Amino acid sequence: MNEAPPLIVALDFPNRVAAERMAAELDPHRCAVKVGFELFVAAGPGLVEGLQALGFRVFLDLKFHDIPNTVAGACRAAARLGVWMMNVHASGGLEMMRAAHDAVREIRPETRLIAVTVLTSSDAETLRGIGIDRSPEQQVLHLAELAVNKAGLDGLVCSPLEASVLRQRLGDAPWLVTPGIRPGGSGGDDQKRVMTASAALRAGASHIVVGRPITQASDPAAAVAAILEEMAKEA
Known part of the structure; x- marks a missing residue:
């Protein structure tokens, strides 16, 4: 099920200089990297290409969500960059996800396309505020069915708290990519549904x-090593 490396470091920085400084402290054989909205807008495709030239697999975390044709075009552009993985919002609907799937397969079949279900910053109160009466778990299961079983996507971004039920529901094949990971004893920052690395793997x-537990550590390489050691206990 896994394709190494299973650890993805979020390069949540405001500019290319800061991101590349952090990348220089990381080993591409030990972790992949995630490039999200702020960094991609600030640094552009050149950063993605530069990280890939250093040997990193890049998860382009832009959560595409628009009309099907627009999302398909964005996915083609991302696939042409050669990214390892990208994502869309499952709440964009089945037609949008199918268009995204077909676009990625057309350009670069080996690129993984996954769907965001419910953001880890969201809880039941957040969902009620936008008119969704389901619990976060119920909404995740509903969107997971659309994304994996109907649209044919490779997996999901989900809270580690939903990973167990998703694994039971979807089987071993789909990737389950879980943010909201914190070392034992640390705070959750702005994420409400969090878990340790070993618990998420279990x-x-x-x-x-x-x-942040890696990128704000005094020794990021040591922080990576500690998390990988924790993960290895579950292998």
């Missing part, structure tokens, strides 16, 4: 995303 996660 629950069924295939890949974990870690940001």
